[in-house]
Amino acid sequence: MYDFDNVINRRNTDSIKWDVAENELPMWVADMDFSVAPEIAEAITERTNHPVFGYSKLCDEWYDSYINWWKRYHGISMDRNSLLFCPGVVPAISSMIRQLTSPGEKIILLTPNYNHFFYCIENNGRQVLEVEMDYDGQSYRINFERLENALRDTMACMMIVCNPQNPTGNIWDKSDLERIGQLCAKHGVTVISDEIHCDIITPGRQYIPFTSVSELNKEISITCIAPTKAFNLAGLQTSALYIPNKKLRSRISAALEKDELSMPNTFASTAAIAAFTKGRGWLDEMNEYVYKNKLIVKTFIETEIPQIKLIWGDATYLLWLDCSGLRTDSKVIASGLRKSTGLFVMAGSYYGKGGKSFLRMNVACPESVLMDGLKRLKKYIQSFSHKHRMNLNPEPFKMIKSGQKTIELRLYDEKRQSIKPGDRIEFVNTEDGNILLSKVEKLYVFKDFEDLYKNLSLLKCGYTDNNIDTANPGDMSKYYSSEQQEKYSVVGIEIKLI
Numbered sequence: 001m002y003d004f005d006n007v008i009n010r011r012n013t014d015s016i017k018w019d020v021a022e023n024e025l026p027m028w029v030a031d032m033d034f035s036v037a038p039e040i041a042e043a044i045t046e047r048t049n050h051p052v053f054g055y056s057k058l059c060d061e062w063y064d065s066y067i068n069w070w071k072r073y074h075g076i077s078m079d080r081n082s083l084l085f086c087p088g089v090v091p092a093i094s095s096m097i098r099q100l101t102s103p104g105e106k107i108i109l110l111t112p113n114y115n116h117f118f119y120c121i122e123n124n125g126r127q128v129l130e131v132e133m134d135y136d137g138q139s140y141r142i143n144f145e146r147l148e149n150a151l152r153d154t155m156a157c158m159m160i161v162c163n164p165q166n167p168t169g170n171i172w173d174k175s176d177l178e179r180i181g182q183l184c185a186k187h188g189v190t191v192i193s194d195e196i197h198c199d200i201i202t203p204g205r206q207y208i209p210f211t212s213v214s215e216l217n218k219e220i221s222i223t224c225i226a227p228t229k230a231f232n233l234a235g236l237q238t239s240a241l242y243i244p245n246k247k248l249r250s251r252i253s254a255a256l257e258k259d260e261l262s263m264p265n266t267f268a269s270t271a272a273i274a275a276f277t278k279g280r281g282w283l284d285e286m287n288e289y290v291y292k293n294k295l296i297v298k299t300f301i302e303t304e305i306p307q308i309k310l311i312w313g314d315a316t317y318l319l320w321l322d323c324s325g326l327r328t329d330s331k332v333i334a335s336g337l338r339k340s341t342g343l344f345v346m347a348g349s350y351y352g353k354g355g356k357s358f359l360r361m362n363v364a365c366p367e368s369v370l371m372d373g374l375k376r377l378k379k380y381i382q383s384f385s386h387k388h389r390m391n392l393n394p395e396p397f398k399m400i401k402s403g404q405k406t407i408e409l410r411l412y413d414e415k416r417q418s419i420k421p422g423d424r425i426e427f428v429n430t431e432d433g434n435i436l437l438s439k440v441e442k443l444y445v446f447k448d449f450e451d452l453y454k455n456l457s458l459l460k461c462g463y464t465d466n467n468i469d470t471a472n473p474g475d476m477s478k479y480y481s482s483e484q485q486e487k488y489s490v491v492g493i494e495i496k497l498i
Contacts, residue, residue: 002282004034004289005366024342027373030166030318032232032364034289037282040231043274044267053266058085062269065276066225066240074198076212082244084253086261087237087268089196089224093160094120096222099255100190101126101157108150108159108189110142111352114166117194118352129156132353133168137322139311140168142176144183151187159184161193164200164207167351167360168320169313171207181210181217190248191221196239199230199283202291202314211244218244222252227275229316230283232364238268286364290317293363293370300374305381308359317364320348324357326384334359336384341376441496 010018010033017029035041063080070076086092101107103125109117111130121128131150133140150156161180164171184191193210201207211218226239243249256262294312297319301310309322323333334347337359348358361377363370421440 002035002037002285004286005368006035007366007369008033008035020344021342024338024344025369025373025376026344027362027365028344028346028360030229030316030362031234032286032317033366033369034232034286034364036232037275037279039278039282040233040271040274043270043278047267047270056264056266056269058264059269061273061277062264065273066242069276070209070225070242074207074209074212076209076242078242079244082242082249084241084243084249084256084262085264085268086239086241086256087265088228088234089194089226089239090116090120091259091261092224092239092241092256093117093192093194094124095255095259095261096192096252097121097124097126097158098259099251104155105157106153106155108147108156109352110147110161110165112167112348112355112358113160113352114162114194115346115350115352117160117162127155128352129153130353135354137309140165140170142172142180144179147180148183148187151183151189156187156189158190158192161191161210162197163193163195163210164197164315165313166197166316167318167346167348167355167358168311169316169318171201171205171313171315174208174213177208177210177213177217181214181220185216185220189220191217192224193221194224196224196226196229197316198225200290200316201287202294203284203287205314207315211242220245222248227272227279230286231271231275231279233271233275236267236271237265238272240272290364293317293365293367294319296367296370297361297363297374300378304374305378307381311358317362319361319363321359321361322357323348323359326357326381328384329356330359331356333384337377337380340383341380343373343376343380439496 011022017026017031020026062085063083066083067078067080070078086095097107097120104127106127106129107121108129108131109121111132118128129150131143131147134143151159159180161172161177163177180191183189191210195207195209198207198209209223211221211223221243223242224239225242228234228236228239241252243252253262294310298310298312301308301321307323307325309325311320311322313320323330326333329349330347331349334345338344345362346360348355348360351358351360361373365373421442
């Protein structure tokens with residue numbers, strides 16, 4: 001029995017996650033606040049008892065630990081020669097991008113997707129080709145027509161798959177992975193499958209390795225695997241690449257050597273071997289605990305914060321929260337949440353298309369810490385809903401400008417909402433994505449759209465929004481339903497940036 005309720009003070013330990021203000025609670029980056037499995041700690045302690053920490057090489061036990069783990073728990077028969085060491089998945093992906101693609105070429109991502117993939121691609125002078133997944137309000141599905149259209153792009157030469165998916169927690173089924181493999185092979189595109197979250201799974205569920213689906217998938221792919229996420233060992237820099245295709249493996253091996261990414265540090269092998277040979281009991285209990293935390297979040301949000309919604313995923317300890325009901329970019333929400341309550345979560349905008357209305361929250365923490373985070377989230381969302389009631393309307397603000405004057409035009413329910421001169425409103429500048437704070441200077445309320453067009457002169461500026469046909473007020477039906485037009489007034493809010 002392992003203790004996951006113990007709250008460990010990680011401040012002043014050079015932790016990236018906990019390098020925050022005293023009142024802040026970080027639930028953003030993907031590392032856990034649990035003690036490492038004691039079996040792993042003991043193995044590292046034993047190694048430190050030897051007083052020399054010189055250069056290290058890979059031992060037979062390192063290969064065996066990976067081979068046996070993936071055979072026993074994931075059904076893959078790995079050949080020792082197919083495994084390459086690397087200190088981390090992200091630097092390895094950067095190296096593979098440089099080796100297998102040329103500057104200016106495109107790399108496909110199913111979005112929303114892990115933000116560091118974007119950085120790896122763009123920092124190496126390649127282009128991100130986003131294929132937004134279909135979202136039905138409950139879950140995500142791959143739009144294969146959209147994917148094949150992207151694969152037809154002659155500049156597309158690589159696809160990075162997150163399996164299981166970060167940030168949505170999706171576990172791809174066999175047919176999804178098989179179809180991806182078929183399409184990528186058809187268009188000559190290499191697949192990198194990042195599977196480091198594969199062992200963080202809802203009890204009773206199972207992920208499917210990309211390479212296990214077919215011989216075709218095996219031949220065109222590189223699989224990134226590691227104990228770092230599942231056993232909370234990211235700081236020890238230990239991972240591996242599984243590459244069955246000999247020619248592809250030879251090219252990647254050369255790239256890792258060239259980029260000085262092929263040699264393990266003193267503790268890399270020790271930690272991986274201990275995790276894969278002695279850590280199963282701890283991992284099972286951790287997954288049970290994280291699953292319980294997810295259920296706590298689900299119940300809390302449904303009963304206490306109905307303005308947002310948890311999108312359930314059976315993998316990872318990262319939760320994807322739908323905040324679309326707040327009608328505000330997640331950068332605004334995340335910034336305000338941190339500023340007003342100290343809760344630090346990730347804005348979904350960083351994960352590409354489809355992420356701007358979401359937050360990502362890490363729940364790999366003791367239950368008491370989780371409840372603290374949820375209470376902070378509730379406090380802010382309730383406050384946000386009160387202060388920003390304008391953001392609950394069916395349509396976002398429309399902007400009209402004349403000289404120094406800026407007016408935000410919005411549907412308005414006078415019975416349900418209130419806004420007055422002096423109020424402050426946060427919004428996102430659509431041109432650069434920056435969060436801006438403005439003060440309400442004056443209000444212009446019109447009873448309906450006809451009234452708006454008849455009295456545009458009151459706004460003392462021409463109406464220039466490209467989304468509205470100014471010639472014929474009746475054409476507003478193209479943008480708003482008749483029910484919306486009957487229910488809402490229109491308000492023009494003259495603002496001044498602060």
